[in-house]
Amino acid sequence: MTFDVAVSDPLFAQQQQTLNNLARPTTRSLGLYNAGLSAEAVRQKYGVTHIAKLASNENPLGASPQVVSALQADADFSAVYSDAASARLRDVLADYTGVSAENIVTGNGSEDILHMLALAFLNPGDRVVTLIPSFGLHEIFPRMMGADVTLVGVDQRQQFDVAAWEQALSTPAKMVIFSNPSNPVGCMLDKDGFARIIAAAPQECVLVIDEAYFEYCHENPDYPDSLAVLAAQRRPWIVLRTFSKAWGLAGLRVGYGLASHPELVNLLNRVRTPFNINRAAQTAAVAALGDPAHVKASVALVNAQRERVAAELRRLGFDVAPSHANFLFFDCGRPSGEMAQHLLRYGVIIKPWREPGYEHWIRVSMGNEEDNQQFIDALKAILAQGAV
């Protein structure tokens, strides 16, 4: 079926106008999340056979084989609704994290929990403090609710600027959100910095600590044990983690939040869609938690590759931010959008950064050795041609 109004028809333009009149003003002005390109689209457009997809921080080892067999066994139940409470998954997570199940909320990816937090807490004009450069949704979801967002930059060395955070937190805020390690920079807030930011944050606010990359650095002695620090505080907080990165389940969409109080979970339950974690995702996450060795292997591979690729980039003369996650953020010395276009011709997908002040920066995810080499070789070829 085709709609009977042609694009050139005045009624088409009129409807566009009507929709924009009906939409909430905050919806009209909202930025779009900058999602990466698909491997298939690049393969078709550029005719390259091997694609190095290094734009979305996915796990180069994929999911655990135990996840694959659990999904196959569960396929027969596709017609049956998922458990709206994710009870089994929350029980297994309680065992895994040591946090009781009533303090755990699950999401269709941890981005879903960021969305619930915005819906549950933010009114127009509320102040939210977050990082720049940033994981887009930390800013987009608050803005969707009409919140005023204060962005705190990193320092010259691309590290958390703790003094700037203390300053930003000296005036009231409803919500404080940051990722540690940060995405896209990869910088890690250490124990002392974490304690200072928590101490500076207003008592009456929701602290949202996004630990999407927890698994890559939790063994670092400087990485704060956020649950231990926050548990000692009688105030609202939530720590977010995800199965999308080290656990290799990005396509299935599962994240979780560890909350200070069951009432926080109750509030989020009121605004979430009832069956937000689909059946396959719940099955996969439970199976994944049964294979921690797979995560260990993924982290070991990625952390070793990260050091190797960082050294290569520095040898090529680039300014590379020290990273504690599964990606590197570097200044490519020219508009990163153009560099990204050139890399696509070599079958390499990276993420050119777009936030003001970072238009020369690229975030590249760590793939397996072969994919990373394809990226380095492509970069060298482009530089040698003087193409950008």
Ligand SMILES: *Cc1c(COP(=O)(O)O)cnc(C)c1O
């Ligand atoms: C990848 C990422 C997420 C997780 O996204 P999912 O919705 O769980 O796939 C959340 N926060 C940050 C900072 C991330 O980089």
